[in-house]
Each structure stands twice: as C-alpha cells, then as structure tokens.
Amino acid sequence: MESTLRFETRINSKTLEDRINDAADNEGISRPVTKLLNPDWDGKSSFAFDEWTVQLTGSEDEAKRILSRLQTDLAKTPVFLSSSEVGGQVAADTQQRAIVALLASMVGIVLYIWLRFQHVVWGLAAVLALVHDVLIMLAAISASYWLEPMLRFMMVEEFKINLTMIAAFLTLVGYSINDTIVLFDRLREIRGKSPNLTREMINQSINQTLSRTILTALTVFMVVVILYFFGGETIHGFAFAMVVGTFAGSYSSIYIAAPVLLVMSVPEHSKKPEPVAVEK
Numbered sequence: 001m002e003s004t005l006r007f008e009t010r011i012n013s014k015t016l017e018d019r020i021n022d023a024a025d026n027e028g029i030s031r032p033v034t035k036l037l038n039p040d041w042d043g044k045s046s047f048a049f050d051e052w053t054v055q056l057t058g059s060e061d062e063a064k065r066i067l068s069r070l071q072t073d074l075a076k077t078p079v080f081l082s083s084s085e086v087g088g089q090v091a092a093d094t095q096q097r098a099i100v101a102l103l104a105s106m107v108g109i110v111l112y113i114w115l116r117f118q119h120v121v122w123g124l125a126a127v128l129a130l131v132h133d134v135l136i137m138l139a140a141i142s143a144s145y146w147l148e149p150m151l152r153f154m155m156v157e158e159f160k161i162n163l164t165m166i167a168a169f170l171t172l173v174g175y176s177i178n179d180t181i182v183l184f185d186r187l188r189e190i191r192g193k194s195p196n197l198t199r200e201m202i203n204q205s206i207n208q209t210l211s212r213t214i215l216t217a218l219t220v221f222m223v224v225v226i227l228y229f230f231g232g233e234t235i236h237g238f239a240f241a242m243v244v245g246t247f248a249g250s251y252s253s254i255y256i257a258a259p260v261l262l263v264m265s266v267p268e269h270s271k272k273p274e275p276v277a278v279e280k
Helices: 013-026 060-076 088-117 120-147 163-191 199-230 236-264
Strands: 002-012 034-037 048-056
Touching: 002 013, 002 060, 013 034, 013 048, 013 060, 048 060, 088 120, 088 163, 120 163, 120 236, 163 199, 163 236, 199 236
Parallel strands: none
Antiparallel strands: 002 048, 034 048
C-alpha cells in the first residue's frame, strides 16, 4: 500500500521508519518492509521533510491500521530526529580531542617510567613499543576489509572501529606496557649501579624473563582464540583485535623496546671513564 503523509514538523527517514515499526508493534502486527520516497531526498542523507510517500508491504487493512496508529502516536509524542551520521564539525572536534588525549597519555607514561627508572630514554622506548602495537592492531583491522573474501573460512569479516574495538585497544596498551616494564625491571636489577648499558645485559634480562613472557602470552592467546571462534558476534571484533594485539605486544617488548633502549642509551654507556693520575 502507498500513501502520502504530511506532518506538522519535519521528520527524517530513520525516525519515520522507527515510528512505523513502533506503530506496527503497538497494533500487534509484524513489522512491514517500508519504503520511503520524497522528490528532494537522495535516499541516503538524514535530511528531514514534512511530507513523505510511504510504501508498506502486507495487506491494505494492516497498512491502514499502522498508518492510523502512526498519526495518533505522532500527535501525542514529540519527534526527536535520529541520525547515524556525524557532522564535519563534530567529527573534527572529536578527532582533535582524541589526539590531545593520546598525546597526554603518552606523556604520562613517559613521565611515570622516567621517574621509576631514573632516565627518560626508558619511557621513550616503552612508548615506541606501544605505538608499534597499536599501529599493528589498527593495520589488521583495516586489512580485514580486503582479507574478508579470502579468509571468510577463518571467520574474518569487515571489522570496524567501535566501542568494543576501543576496549581492545585499551586492553592491549595495558598488557603491552606491563610486559615491557617486567623486562625493564629485570634489566635494571642486572645493571645494578653500573653506568653502562650493554647488549649482554639486555640479552641476559630477556633470557631470564623469556619463560614468563611465553607462558603469559600463550595463556592470553589461547583465551582470545577461543573467544574469537566461540565467543559470539558481540565480542567477535574484540577477540580478533586481541589475537593480533597479543602477538604484537609479546614480541614488541623484546624486539622493539629493548633494542630501542640500547640505541637511545648509546651516549650514556659509550662514555669512557676519565683517566686517573697515578703518582710516580
């Protein structure tokens, strides 16, 4: 059935479709397939109009009951426009705040590790490892758009950034920085009061913490793999991000943070002690 409706206030397609479904539910009728038409509407935007042509599937009697209930509900309750799109100004403000929050968090991590290990290069090395982990996870989420047709049998789909993914990013950051600090703690103990930081010290600290790293990573990895395949649609994206993030966070402490720390500490451990004068 097709009918042209006029409204006292402007209403967009998403809000009108939601109201039609509510009217059908209130009348005890199964929700119809709705098609909305307007000569000035492009079929995608959230622009609001005061006149819509409504096409409903189902019998004519059910369509009339739905439209009658719709008119009654709209007369009793105000219309709040709904939209799934974000304006350019809102998006720009959100992006700016996110960048500021990201920089502030990185500065906070650097300051904390600086105070704990008494040198700023330790904090910079840890943050670089974190940036690596986040970029790897972000790249995997972006690559899912192209990998989905080939890896559909592995339950790979077109993942998108949402609140669940943000939770995965935060979880990865906590996991990765904890793994890095464990390695740095052991390195500090081995270094002791020595002013020099050598490859042998880093290699020894990695060897001593390697079993702990493998056991922790393997335990977390098994859990997130089970969640990925059997956890359901709700946490499927979270589990995918954690599978990638756990792998990246496990090796970044060894192959990113430790070598960067050694390179950035070259001026410190390359200093030679001043010669001591010996009396003859």
